[in-house]
Amino acid sequence: MEEWYPAGLPERERLPWYAEHFEAVELNSSFYGVPATAQARRWAEATPDGFTFDVKLHRLLSRHSGGLDSVPKPLREGAKTGPRGRVVLDERLEAALADTTLEAVEPLLAAGKLSTFLLQLSPAFGPHEHRIEELAPLVERLAPHPVAIELRHRSWTRKGRLEPVLAWMEDAGAVWVGVDAPSGEQITIMPPVDAVTNPRVAYLRAHGRNAEGYVRGRSVAERFAHRYTDEELEEIGARALELAGNAEQVRLHFNNNAKDFAPMAAERMRELLGQTVATSCP
Numbered sequence: 001m002e003e004w005y006p007a008g009l010p011e012r013e014r015l016p017w018y019a020e021h022f023e024a025v026e027l028n029s030s031f032y033g034v035p036a037t038a039q040a041r042r043w044a045e046a047t048p049d050g051f052t053f054d055v056k057l058h059r060l061l062s063r064h065s066g067g068l069d070s071v072p073k074p075l076r077e078g079a080k081t082g083p084r085g086r087v088v089l090d091e092r093l094e095a096a097l098a099d100t101t102l103e104a105v106e107p108l109l110a111a112g113k114l115s116t117f118l119l120q121l122s123p124a125f126g127p128h129e130h131r132i133e134e135l136a137p138l139v140e141r142l143a144p145h146p147v148a149i150e151l152r153h154r155s156w157t158r159k160g161r162l163e164p165v166l167a168w169m170e171d172a173g174a175v176w177v178g179v180d181a182p183s184g185e186q187i188t189i190m191p192p193v194d195a196v197t198n199p200r201v202a203y204l205r206a207h208g209r210n211a212e213g214y215v216r217g218r219s220v221a222e223r224f225a226h227r228y229t230d231e232e233l234e235e236i237g238a239r240a241l242e243l244a245g246n247a248e249q250v251r252l253h254f255n256n257n258a259k260d261f262a263p264m265a266a267e268r269m270r271e272l273l274g275q276t277v278a279t280s281c282p
Contacts, residue, residue: 004260004262004263004264018263019046021267024051024052024054026056026255030055031058031062031120032070033072037103041107043107043108044107044110053105054117054118054203055117057147058070061089061097061119067085067087068085070087072097075093078092091137095141098142102142114145116148116251117146117148119138119147121150121151123153125151125152126156127155127156128155132164135147135172136172144173146175146201148176148177148203149175150177150179151190154186154188154190157191162193166197169195174198175197175198175202178192178239179204179205180192180207180239181207181209182207182210182215183211188214189211189214196243196246199247199248201247201250202246203251205254205255206253206256207255207256208225208261209226209228210223210226220258221258224257226261227261228265228268233265237272241273252269
């Protein structure tokens, strides 16, 4: 995405410049570490009224692995680690991370700029080893702020499993995250399932359709490098409009973030739809 910004634009000026072109952003840096409250305050001050953030939750909350250095310093004492030094997420740490996140984003809340929290789960969170109800304490801890949940194990969508998942999300007030992804039967490729489980907001993420890179790519650039065609964008736009019939708003984010693919797709989608769309941003 760096290629999209004007050459020589200082990093501190990227968000204000971005906010001149879009009205929302999916925050990615919060996946790797809980932001400082001062940083969130700068984000709020650097963006205009009406600009909103979808904040990706910490990797440990998303059931990804992480070392002790990924945990905020005040929470490291007492954190359990496994044989390889990976932090073990227990109830105490989960609650503490959720509370720390809420405290960190308070400036966004005060400015009316927090839309949702995004829980981008690890593909290892599958229905054979886990139950969707395991996420209830986190969703409740972050309430009343909606938690958008992206499942990444295809088996969740199989007949007999999907319906109970959607019913649980509806009862919990969680938000189902639909995706646009490559076609394929690999377990990490989610099919295009759309649903509104919280009438306040629906969520759709476009990951690109680079099947080879999505499955075998080692870097973000390799996995999500795809330049959407107008025909593909129209398909995604039709899905978003369908969701809009049952939700107050639709969060449509482009995560095909290699080169300038994501912002270019978002700009073109807005031309096609005449409505607000956004991209994922570091």
